[in-house]
Amino acid sequence: MIKDFYVLDFSYDVEEGKPVIYIWSVDREGNRVVVLERNFRPYFYAVIDGEVETIAEEVRRLSKPESPITRVEPVEKKYYGEPVKALRIETVIPAYVRTYRDSVAKVKGVREVLEADIRFYMRYSIDSGIRPFYWFQAEVEEVKDNKFRVKHVYNLVKLLKVFEDEPPRLRVMAFDIEVYNKYGFPDPRRDPVILIGVWTEEGGRQFINEDGDDLKIIRDFIKFVKEYDPDVILGYNTTGFDWPYLLERVKARNVKLEIGRKVNSEPSQGTYGHFSVVGRLNVDLMGFAYSVEEVKVKSLDNVADYLGVMPKSKRVNLEWYQIPEYWNDKEKRKLVIQYNMDDAKSTYLLGEVFLPFGEQLTMLTGLPLDQLAMASVGYRVEWLLMREAFKFNELIPNRVEREYEGYKGGLVISPKQGVHENVYVLDFSSMYPSIMIKYNIGPDTLVKGECEDCWVSPEVGHKFRKSPEGFYKRILQRLIQERREVKKAMDEAKDEFTKRKLDERQRAIKVMTNAFYGYMGWLGARWYSKEGAEAVTAWGREIISASAKLAEQEGFEVIYGDTDSIFVKGNEEKVDKLVKEISSKFELEIKVDKKYKKVFFTENKKRYAGLTFDGKIDIVGFEAVRGDWCELAKDIQREVIEKILLYSVDDAIRLVREAVMRLRRKEFKIEELIIWKSLDKGLDEYEVDAPHVVAAKKAIKAGYAIFKGGKIGYVIVKGAGKVSDRAEPYFTVKDPSRIDVDYYIDKQIVPAAMRILESFGVKESTLKSSGFDIMSFFNKK
Template sequence: MEKRVYLVDITYGLVGNSPEIRMFGVDENGEKVVILDRGFRPYFYVIPEEGFEDQVARVIGKMQNVIKADVTERRLFGKPIKVVKVTVTVPDKVRELRDRVKSIQHVKEVLEADIRFYIRYMIDNDIRPGWLMFSNLKPVDNKIGGVSNVYLTETPPTSLDLGIMPRLNYMALDIEVYNPRGTPDPKRDPIIIIALANSNGDVKLLTLDNYKHEREMLNDMMSVIKEWDPDVLFGYNSNKFDMPYLVNRADALNVKLQLSKYGTPPEQSVYGHWSIIGRAHIDLYNFIEDMTDVKRKSLDYVAEYFGVMKRSERVNIPGHRIYQYWDDEGKRSQLIKYARDDVLSTLGLGKILLPYAMQLASVSGLPLDQVGPASVGSRVEMMIMHEAYKMGELAPNRVERPYETYKGAIVLEPKPGIHYNIAVLDFSSMYPNIMLKYNISPDTLVLDSSEGDYYTAPEVGYRFRKSPRGLYASLLQKLIEARREARDEMRNYPEGSFEWVLLNERQRALKIMANAMYGYCGWLGARWYIREVAESVTAWGRYLLKTAMSMAKERGLTVIYGDTDSLFVTYDKDKVADIISRINEMGFEVKIDKVYSKLIFTESKKRYIGLTADGEVDIVGFEAVRGDWSELARNVQERVAELVLRESVDEAVKYVKSVIDDLRNYRFTIDDVIIWKTLDKDINEYKAIQPHVVAARRLMEKGYVVNKGDTVGFVIVKDSGDKLTQRAYPYVFINDVKEIDVDYYVEKQVIPAALRILEVFGVNEAALLGKTGKSILDYFH
């Protein structure tokens, strides 16, 4: 029997003393299936001293739990090498045997013993999350919850390039927790609302006031999830909050949390991900974290950004106020509506982001539920490991490396002030194209100059052979070609159709992964890290940007700023077109990214605001304000930027003065002035006294539980001492805004936030405080 199945989850178990790969998915009819493969065995490689390969193989072959030890040939950093492939009985024995083998005489190194068993299966058979073709399937009588059919295969599947969306059932989950002491504790604080919504339009709101005991509510939640039987379960920040809280709260209540296909609780897996066997638990926040265009990451702002739900049309409650809305029966209905809006926002966001998650999983090779929480480096490394296996290249071990630096990209000092009619020239995928053009890869680095034809990196002088293609260049070529094919195929479908959306997300995932290749080169945690590789890429990058700068100056254009792969120059259509043409002749693509009608630089690098020719406001660098700024300060900075660009400096100054006036007259809420900061270590480990640490200690004195990783919200009050730390109090202790030290917020929050932009125009603190009689025109230089 043959069957096409979309892979939702993959894991393994043991049947007797044999490992069993378990693949959960849906077929083309949307039926849930599980395919079992019992024919794969774990293995690792041993590098013996030269000439001792057979001897080492014989010794290892006699060890308990070793099935066989064969001498074979592989490559390591491009060089042919003889190794011993050690095949063992079950995955749990790999680590034990690795340690024993290391002590054998004439063994130099053990490789690939740290690759998880089901990942090993995926790499060896080039299985990527997505559609798979299974052959020779045999039905087996093995009952698994919610699964229509279980099959056994003796042939690993092959990946298919099908441009169709699988018929997945999906749902969203969101919990609200009673939090009168700030950060809730699952051993103490109950779950008060569980909100559930699915792709069929069903919504369930389970509230603690409808149950005699919290255990009953958790049991009802499990019943709903079992009934809906989702293939995909969405959450928002669920890896860090909802899932661990549910698990730990259930433990505290002695409830068996049955969420997986096997009736087991979620378990923390790799990358901090909480796995639910048989389902893909996707934390959408993991994907939003990577999106630099999304400035505010809270669910309400993200849902509005993606057009799921407007903030003005939903209930918004500060997280730290949830317990107050629960305690007040007159407000409790608002909290329930808030939970409903959250879960519907999560569901809508999941529907939008799922195609991208699916394509990113397919390109990287990581399972669908792991690709989000995995770091960019981990995603790239998995992709490289698939390619390395095909090329016969061994994966080096991860090693602890001391921190080291090397000369990076060019970042020019900006010309502070206001500029008009500025073009931004952008090198498209500069670093990937450099790596591809000059065959830069760990396995192409030339250590002996007699090794044949090679490219020599400018400044640093490292050499890379011209042929054959190395590991990185080979992979990049495939990514670029696959993206071109996806973009060409998109033209065959109407924009917005399922096919078009899938292809668009595929080309985006391919672009992101290609651009991440250079970052992997410089990642000290990379298996294939070689400093010379990363250093050579940036050296060629500096050469290209300097070349573009020289071309601009030769044509009489003023260079305003430059950063890595972008150059800001005065815009002259013909001269810019000539520069683009010349650089394209060198084999690199340059395009006009944006044209600013008005652009303002401070003296700081990577920080500017601009008004595009299309009338859009760009704020770059300012959104990364200090972690000790209040929401009020952040809002002031954004509004000042917009007023300076769209209206005038005068209007921006008037606005800041109005904010200061509101503060002086206590026309604000506590929420406006809360400063949030995370404890990155245990309280007792802090040597320097910081405001958030003092606030945390004050919480603990009142019986609050505060741990490493908790975010502390505090405000600065008046009349409590001269030092700032003496005036830092948890916001929950403040009942009246008149306790707030408004002078601190005026002088240390609002004015500095505004001046980061306004000081470019000569505006100073005195002007914002109204202590000067000068006209605003006096502030221009």
Template sequence: MELEFWLLDITYSIAGGVPEIRMFGITKDGERVVVADRGFRPYFYVKGNPSNLRQALAKVAPVEAVEAVERKYFGKPVKLFKVTARVPEDVRRLREAALALDGVEEVLEADIRFYMRYMVDVGVTPSTWHLVDVSEEGTLGGLRRYLARRPPVPILEKTGVLPDLRIAAFDIEVYNARGTADPARDPVVTISIKDSSGKAFAITADGRDDRKALREFVEYVREYDPDVILGYNSNGFDWPYLAERAKRLGVALSVDRLGGAPQQSVYGHWSVVGRANVDLYNVIDEIQEIKVKTLDRAAEYFGVMKRDERTLIPGHRIYEYWDDPSRRPIFIKYAIEDAVSTYGLGEKLLPYLIQLSSVSGVPLDQVAAASVGARVEWLLMRYAYRMGEVAPNREERPYETYKGAIVLEPRPGIYQDVAVLDFTSMYPSIMMKYNLSPDTYLEPGEPDPPEGVYRAPEVGHRFRKSPTGFIPQVLASLVKLRKEVRSAMSGLDPNSVEYKLLDERQRALKIMANAMYGYMGWLGARWYKREVAESVTAFARNILLDVINFAKNTGINVIYGDTDSLFVKYSKDIDRIINYVNDKFNIEIKLEKIYKKLLFTESKKRYAGLLDDGRIDIVGFEVVRGDWCELAKEVQLKVIEYTLKSQNLTEAKDKIVSYVKSIINNIKTYNIDLDDLIIWKTLDKELDEYKVTPPHVYAAKLLEKHGYKIHKGMSIGYVIVKGSDKLSSRAKPYILVEDIKEVDVDYYIEKQIVPAALRIGEVIGVREGDLVGKGGSRSLLDFLG
């Protein structure tokens, strides 16, 4: 019989001594099923000319076959031996045994996960509909089980169709009276949930006994049976905490579809077999426009829930609200709003992640956690297999630098009506136009081939003009696919679900193409080639400088240039730039946005702009720095807002001075919450590994002396207190501060608030003396040490 299903999750097991691929899916009728395939075996390649290869390897582990094959390696024909093993667990031992043999030069593709190898070779694609010939074979984990007679085939025309997914978002809150919570000691006091049935609720602990709460959570997952579980930093906190807590209490965290517990897997994500566990924080972490990446700010950015309309509780005060019966309802409301916010973010982001999964070939539960480089690499693996290319091995490489794209030095100031011109897909266009690829690169000393070469400006690297390289071929395919998707969108209602899904797909294709340049310079890449990345930026610099000169000669005021964007004074002549770039370089350039006002400081890549709809873009300022307290971040955001939204500079300066003075006065009089002064830093090593003692390490050692368990990866919250010792020795854990008057107000005024404000305010003439009433004025640089 034929079965049509949408692939949600994939894994493998050993059944009857052979590997069994298990594909968890949803049929067109909405049934959850497992499709098993026992017809695929693990393999790898041996390069060289060893004698008695099969006999030698068979002494280590069973070998099903050894056959001579021809493939391409960096575009050149190569003869290899394909070694097929019986089970994936044997591959590592066989690889090591092969490497030890005389005559073996290299072992290739021995480090590819088995279920990923299966998808690459047979063409199965995650988050995609498939058709497969099957026979029914009982059940597995309560799901109907089918045995595939041959591998499933993707139904590409259904890329704009999704099954009716059951989705649940969850968030946990833990008791933290002793600072950072410890699952060996501190209970999970709430597990809040919002799901696609419309329910939003909280499972609560019985006082400080959370056994019942954990069991209720397991029961909920079993009964509702979600396909997708959404979290926010759930890979980094919620799942590991729940797993360890359940283990300590002897509670079976049986939430996957086979009755097992979550397990940490690749890319640091937690696998919940048969479901897609998606941590939305991984997506938000890649969005530069969101500077402070807390859940409440991400939800506000995407229009899910406004911060001033939701309940906000400082994270380190959770235990106080839990212990106080009068405040506990506020706390539970806060917890539920976290789950609701997470679910709302999922509604915005999940369609894109589904398409990114389908385009890259990375399963849905892994695609958000995977690095951009990993996503690109799995896409390349699929193309390489189809083109007969063998993937190179990953190597340990020394760090190499190369000259990046051009960035003009901005002149500090406020600019009106600034147009941003974006070179659409500039780097992919350059790579295709000049055939830039690892397999087309000519080493120094190699003669120019008859077909000629492209020579990169400045750096002089040479690339064959033909045949078309591996990377340009992949890029051309992505561009073609994107055009096809956009063509399919043209006849659809923009408000339809199919249109929106196809729009996300074309976006995923564009993002993958644009990431190809960065992949070439990523040290962890299989197809790493510094010379390719270096040549791309060389060509880009050459093009951007040419366009800047044209703009200036045309009489257009060029304000700033950065990588593949040009900031110019808006005028009707902008079309001349667009036409010039299209005609001369065959690269699309478009008007991306217009800023009503744009603020530049003294540094490259630091600016803030006011858009027509009142939103403010912020790039490169302190709001992203971890060594600033929350109050300093808020001050800088407010100063940016006053600078850009005031009617004139005099009004802006007056508002800034008045506002910052009021903040300074509040600090001096201690009319401020200690929480706003806490500085958070993460321990990136164990305490005994630090050779110097920066403030957060000093604070961590104080916590350790008071009986707190300190470990690598822990976030340390501290404030600077009064005293004559050096700064690092005056860092005190906030939890040990008994009176806010211990705080060194001068430090916060002089080293946090004033520098944060001056970074912006100085551009419009605000000086230190305006803010603190001192004689004279120090420059911005005085505050940067």
């Protein structure tokens, strides 16, 4: 029979000595099914120099009975764009590819062994073209197999085509657990799970531990997952906490966390640290939250609040250390229960924000969504490149360890300090990808000797052949063309759903395209090229410098420039002409990205704030100056910027003075003064007792477990000695009168404001004085 299948994920197992790939799918009728590919075999390549058949025979002699070498086939391939002779070496058991890799590498005449480190089911996905969130049509035969929790099981007979079409409706489930951690950081061997909250499109569901024994609620949770049968399981930091905790907890109770679509399968940790649930996409949304740069502390409540899916004002907010106290109190217990439900719902709603974009990235890269969520940008780009390499008959280089090599970055034109009005930001669209295309840059086009027909990069002098087109250029051209087509389709789309989907697609293409330059300079890249990355920035510097000179010749004042944009002020009627001249000269797309009614710069690069003509305030660089500022200091800095842009410097000064006076009058909440700091090392590894280290040690002494990689929140209290000695975990300080107000004025509030105001000639003493004019008091009457 011939049927269509929508792909969710892949996995594989070895059955009766042969590998079987499981293609987890949904059919046209909405049934959850698995298609079994039994005929695909693992293989790798050996690049050779010498007599082909002699080397091939030597390779055949390495065959082992446990997984024999079944085929050694001579092939013509390209390696970094150059034609090479290679052997395609096939075996039976995927794990033996790595075993044979080492022995084949020692055969005389073998120059290099390649593609032995590609995961078996991903190898199949690349070769067949079958990938998640696409449909494939195939001739299949139904078989009976009771080890799968699906409606139908099929053997794949013949693949007919892979295509894109409307997706089926997927079942999505979000979950969150709470544990009773009376003695500090939870220990799964000791501390029970008290709540498991679940949220689906049908609403919330909770499993509540009423009698102290969590085995029942864990079993009820397992039963629910099997019955609801989600295609996608969402969590937030489930990789770091929920899954390892549940797995360790059931292990201690001799129970299996059997929730996969294959009988007896439990979540298991795999590539990029994510936990895989067989047949389901288990997605940790924290991986996507890392891209939300505006949120510094990536807690679930912070991210959900920032994105507007669950404002903090509309949910229960608890700290982890409060849970045992609230759980023991019959009146407060309901707050813990609601807190858990709010977390599960927040996770589900975040999925609605992140998943559409993640799905498009998966369609571009072929990397299953659960892995993609936790993979770095570099790995995402690499999977796209690997798929393209297969199409181009290019061999995939091995990943190797490299020593760090620095190189000069983009040009930054020093800002003209102060306030400027009517400023235009001229931005080169995708400058670095455009440079890579124009000058055919890549590791396969680099020429290290003499070259008669090459592009030569300025300053560094690296040479890249003009033809034929390189690996990077071909892929980037295709992506840019695809994005144009998607944007055109978006303009023509009639319904909002289609528009949103296309917008996510073009955004995913843009993100991937712009990541190519960074990938090329990433030390972990298979297609690494320091020369290429260095040449791109050199051409970029030349273009920005020349564009600035051209702007000045046309009568504009250049007040700032950074990597791929310049800020100019001058005659508005001449801006369009300037844009056309620059675009024509460099054959690159440039546009007026923003128009600022007012913008100000400090003397520091990459730090400015502007007010657009539609009333939006952009703040760049200031919020990232120091990670050890309390919320009040950050708020004051932001408000100072707003006052300068909307009113005047005098208004900004008054704002800071009022904040100083409020602190002196003890009119503050302790929460405003918490300083958050990461513990990047174990406490015994710190040579100096910094404030956050001292606070962490005090927290441990008070019975709270603090670990490497976590964050500690502390406040500075009054007393003698160094500041670090007076750092206290914030949850141990209840009385506001203990706070060292002078520390917060002198080391937090005033310095945060002075980062901006010193550019306007303001002195610290001005901010600390009350500014009270006795005559103005008498003149009020």
